[in-house]
Amino acid sequence: RKEVEQDPGPFNVPEGATVAFNCTYSNSASQSFFWYRQDCRKEPKLLMSVYSSGNEDGRFTAQLNRASQYISLLIRDSKLSDSATYLCVVNRRNSGYSTLTFGKGTMLLVSP
């Protein structure tokens, strides 16, 4: 099983739609979870951290289910500018420090 798995998409949605992405991770010891956004030919940028109780940042809501090892991202009222690849990211603890493992990403295309 891959460390972090995502549906690659693409998800094609109209402006204003609500869209949800899911992600599963294999390492039950993971403690930190993130969603990153990557635009074409650009570096990944942190979108939001994911907390156990779930968290919201404007139109974006992230949820974590530790029992199922599952993370989700909900985008409401999609904008054209939301078109990007969304990367699910999970930490992996090594001896003394942690590193991040990236999913392959889910591509979102928002059309007028």
Added chain:
Amino acid sequence: SAVISQKPSRDICQRGTSLTIQCQVDSQVTMMFWYRQQPGQSLTLIATANQGSEATYESGFVIDKFPISRPNLTFSTLTVSNMSPEDSSIYLCSARGAADTQYFGPGTRLTVL
């Protein structure tokens, strides 16, 4: 968040040659990392750049191929040695922020002929 710059931003190299990529962070950071992103793939961690000691390499990556330096808390270099076309990729420098967050440089797009 840290601001990270890399140079060169892109290069085209002949096989068998080596390229050194530089990464500069605008503030002191404890941890820096080097990633590779091949076309259509996600990011793969090459190594953790340790200040004042040898880098910690991930499985599949070795020091002879990817020597890394980190002379201080704001600067690191990655060298891609004896390049082959399979090394064509985007190489990204990253720095650790608070609570395990990481920030990325703009990347170096390498093409090996």
